[in-house]
Amino acid sequence: MTYSTVFWNRIAKSYANKPVADVEAYEFKLDKIRGELNPDMNVFEFGCGTGSTALKLAPLVASYQAIDFSEKMIAIAQGKLRDTPIPQLDFLQSALEEHPIQNNSLDAIIAMSVLHLMNEPQSAIAHAFTKLKPGGLFISNTACIADSMPWFKYIAPLGHSLRLLPKLHVFKQTTLMAYLTEAGFTTKYEWITENNKMTLFVISQKPLKSTQS
Numbered sequence: 001m002t003y004s005t006v007f008w009n010r011i012a013k014s015y016a017n018k019p020v021a022d023v024e025a026y027e028f029k030l031d032k033i034r035g036e037l038n039p040d041m042n043v044f045e046f047g048c049g050t051g052s053t054a055l056k057l058a059p060l061v062a063s064y065q066a067i068d069f070s071e072k073m074i075a076i077a078q079g080k081l082r083d084t085p086i087p088q089l090d091f092l093q094s095a096l097e098e099h100p101i102q103n104n105s106l107d108a109i110i111a112m113s114v115l116h117l118m119n120e121p122q123s124a125i126a127h128a129f130t131k132l133k134p135g136g137l138f139i140s141n142t143a144c145i146a147d148s149m150p151w152f153k154y155i156a157p158l159g160h161s162l163r164l165l166p167k168l169h170v171f172k173q174t175t176l177m178a179y180l181t182e183a184g185f186t187t188k189y190e191w192i193t194e195n196n197k198m199t200l201f202v203i204s205q206k207p208l209k210s211t212q213s
Contacts, residue, residue: 004166005069009070025193028193032201034060036139036203037057040061040107042063042106043058043109044066044108044131046066046110047111047117048074048112049077050073050076054089061108063090064086067096069095070093096118096124097123104131108132108138109131109132111142112139113141113143116143116145117167118169119167121171121179122179125179133206134207134209135206139202141202143198144198145171145198146175147172153170176200187203187205189202190202
């Protein structure tokens with residue numbers, strides 16, 4: 001078990017009880033995502049945390065599988081699901097790179113506030129591309145810390161080594177967009193909230209005719 005897993009397990013309960021920092025921005029993003037979904041879609045979310053987003057979106061699609069590598073986070077998500085059953089929603093404890101998904105099988109993949117916390121965000125984006133059907137959507141919301149706090153790239157490794165922070169990647173919005181383009185995605189929509197200039201919400205699409213698998 002990595003320290004990042006230990007970190008998220010430790011704070012899972014307080015994370016679940018923490019209110020959304022910017023409710024208006026969060027609801028705006030949810031509405032944008034809802035506008036892209038339909039009842040025939042198979043959706044996958046990684047880094048789902050305690051499941052709040054999945055619980056709101058899953059009723060709109062045919063199937064919705066959500067994973068997180070923190071067993072404590074998933075336990076809370078599963079508890080919420082027991083309280084409010086949604087037949088097409090499934091929460092599983094798993095890491096993205098270990099989770100079995102067929103190539104070209106998903107209509108949408110959702111990654112909310114997680115790419116900057118992954119060991120290899122560029123690889124995660126490329127991995128998502130291969131799992132989507134042609135025309136499939138990759139919907140992400142990412143803290144691009146280097147745009148507002150470039151000095152944090154020196155603090156993050158120290159905080160992680162002292163076990164005060166999870167693994168953090170400090171990159172700019174231009175870097176994130178480059179990762180998406182390099183993977184093969186086109187940009188359908190992007191948005192930055194007025195209250196948080198470093199967080200970038202992007203709806204990316206796998207081309208209908210892709211040269212990559």
